[in-house]
Amino acid sequence: MADVDFCVVGAGFAGLTAALRLKQAGRSVVVLEARDRVGGRTFTELRADGTWIDRGGAWVGPGQDRIYALMAEFDVPSYKQYGRGESMMVIGGKQFRYTGTVPRTLNPFATVNLGTAMLELAQMCKTIPLEEPWNAKKADKWDTISVAQWLDHHVRSLAARDLLETAIGGTYTSDTSEVSLLFALHQMASGGGPQFVFGVEGGSQDSRIVGGMGAVYGPMAAEMGDALHLSAPVRRIEQGDDQVTVRCDDMTVTTRRVIVAVPIAIASQILYEPGLPVDRSLLHQRMPSGAVYKINIVYDEPFWRSDGLTGQSAAPGTPAPVTIDACTDAGTPGVLCVIVEGPTARDMCALDDETRRGLILAELANRFGPKAGSPIDFIEQNWTTERYSGGGMISHAPPGVLTEFGPALREPCGRIHWAGTESSAVMCGWVDGAVRSGERAAAEVMAAERVAVA
Numbered sequence: 001m002a003d004v005d006f007c008v009v010g011a012g013f014a015g016l017t018a019a020l021r022l023k024q025a026g027r028s029v030v031v032l033e034a035r036d037r038v039g040g041r042t043f044t045e046l047r048a049d050g051t052w053i054d055r056g057g058a059w060v061g062p063g064q065d066r067i068y069a070l071m072a073e074f075d076v077p078s079y080k081q082y083g084r085g086e087s088m089m090v091i092g093g094k095q096f097r098y099t100g101t102v103p104r105t106l107n108p109f110a111t112v113n114l115g116t117a118m119l120e121l122a123q124m125c126k127t128i129p130l131e132e133p134w135n136a137k138k139a140d141k142w143d144t145i146s147v148a149q150w151l152d153h154h155v156r157s158l159a160a161r162d163l164l165e166t167a168i169g170g171t172y173t174s175d176t177s178e179v180s181l182l183f184a185l186h187q188m189a190s191g192g193g194p195q196f197v198f199g200v201e202g203g204s205q206d207s208r209i210v211g212g213m214g215a216v217y218g219p220m221a222a223e224m225g226d227a228l229h230l231s232a233p234v235r236r237i238e239q240g241d242d243q244v245t246v247r248c249d250d251m252t253v254t255t256r257r258v259i260v261a262v263p264i265a266i267a268s269q270i271l272y273e274p275g276l277p278v279d280r281s282l283l284h285q286r287m288p289s290g291a292v293y294k295i296n297i298v299y300d301e302p303f304w305r306s307d308g309l310t311g312q313s314a315a316p317g318t319p320a321p322v323t324i325d326a327c328t329d330a331g332t333p334g335v336l337c338v339i340v341e342g343p344t345a346r347d348m349c350a351l352d353d354e355t356r357r358g359l360i361l362a363e364l365a366n367r368f369g370p371k372a373g374s375p376i377d378f379i380e381q382n383w384t385t386e387r388y389s390g391g392g393m394i395s396h397a398p399p400g401v402l403t404e405f406g407p408a409l410r411e412p413c414g415r416i417h418w419a420g421t422e423s424s425a426v427m428c429g430w431v432d433g434a435v436r437s438g439e440r441a442a443a444e445v446m447a448a449e450r451v452a453v454a
């Protein structure tokens with residue numbers, strides 16, 4: 001006789017959502033979380049001054065209906081991302097200010113090249129079947145090349161190339177030579193196309209959650225009560241004929257079915273007994289995550305706003321490649337978020353804290369003026385070295401993987417079911433995708449057990 005109907009491994013948004021929906025459906029469930037906190041790749045820090053900082057995933061946008069549904073369920077409002085003023089692009093040390101998504105102040109060749117490439121990407125995205133991108137008409141062709149190879153052939157302007165490299169490579173926190181074009185097209189298409197991915201207003205960075213992501217995952221965890229076990233890394237999952245045994249260091253759970261909701265990049269840290277089917281097992285070896293620092297820098301005031309700037313900037317090749325205003329809805333204190341990704345982030349891992357901080361602040365002072373060099377706080381989160389994330393922001397597929405192993409992304413392996421943002425056909429890679437995957441996996445295990453009972 002199993003201890004519980006279902007066991008969920010991982011209490012990020014995917015696992016918490018799955019567990020919550022199972023509990024709401026009247027099923028008994030246990031959640032095992034490796035860390036001493038929930039939230040996974042989202043992590044809200046409450047500050048002594050009553051404000052909050054999102055150290056991981058933070059922004060939400062239109063079309064992300066499932067995270068918005070959770071927010072409504074727990075009565076958590078959102079607020080619009082600050083967007084008044086000009087954004088900035090720094091190319092070859094030269095600053096260009098602009099409004100909207102695409103800068104028109106670059107040289108005309110770069111502007112046209114960038115616009116055309118964005119249009120082409122949008123058109124290609126429209127041909128991707130979200131549930132099975134490996135069946136896209138040109139799947140084989142697009143999965144044999146990397147994003148970098150596509151950029152080489154389609155983006156001749158160096159400035160446009162740098163910007164697209166930063167934008168696309170930034171999402172996968174890796175060099176674009178490491179990422180399959182088909183995977184990138186699918187991930188972008190799953191959110192509605194490149195305009196959504198790169199956009200602020202109306203795009204993926206349209207809004208923030210009042211109280212941060214923790215305002216949603218906190219009450220979800222509270223709902224789980226003592227069914228949630230923290231500091232319980234799952235080491236081993238053993239499948240029998242009619243139940244599964246899930247083993248942590250100090251605890252063992254027997255259950256009808258298990259939902260594994262950990263990032264694909266680290267799913268093979270768990271020992272599966274008997275071994276997983278070949279395609280799933282090899283998939284675990286083929287979807288790595290990249291390197292990323294998210295740094296929230298706190299100032300008395302958001303001084304850039306009074307200088308007519310949004311705080312958003314892109315400066316490829318510098319120690320602060322991407323910045324964005326990350327103030328709470330109150331507007332003070334000023335919080336500027338710096339994202340450092342891919343090869344630059346890897347290089348930064350080798351520096352001591354003081355040197356890294358010095359480089360980033362000097363770059364910001366250069367860009368936003370001397371005030372940027374003197375913050376009251378510098379809160380750095382290096383996701384690259386987080387054992388239970390395996391890097392960030394998401395696991396990606398290198399060339400050849402999606403067409404060969406894609407169907408294994410969601411296919412249950414006996415009594416083991418898979419959740420996690422990487423398994424979502426819609427909003428893959430976002431918190432919303434994680435929520436959708438949790439809801440899908442919860443429905444899946446309940447349906448499977450209904451069949452088993454009948």
Ligand SMILES: Cc1cc2nc3c(=O)[nH]c(=O)nc-3n(C[C@H](O)[C@H](O)[C@H](O)COP(=O)(O)OP(=O)(O)OC[C@H]3O[C@@H](n4cnc5c(N)ncnc54)[C@H](O)[C@@H]3O)c2cc1C
Pocket residue numbers: 009010011012013014015032033034035038039040041042055056057058059060232233234235261262263266269270292293294383388389391392393394419420421422429430431432434
């Ligand atoms: C820096 C950064 C910025 C981001 N920005 C945004 C953004 O603005 N908007 C957005 O929508 N998305 C953003 N994302 C992506 C978003 O955070 C993720 O898509 C989402 O949080 C993934 O949720 P998940 O539940 O699938 O996985 P996770 O959040 O990774 O949850 C997996 C859980 O499993 C646990 N775990 C791992 N191994 C084990 C084990 N063996 N046993 C038990 N538990 C285990 C982990 O500790 C973790 O809690 C960002 C991510 C990063 C890193």
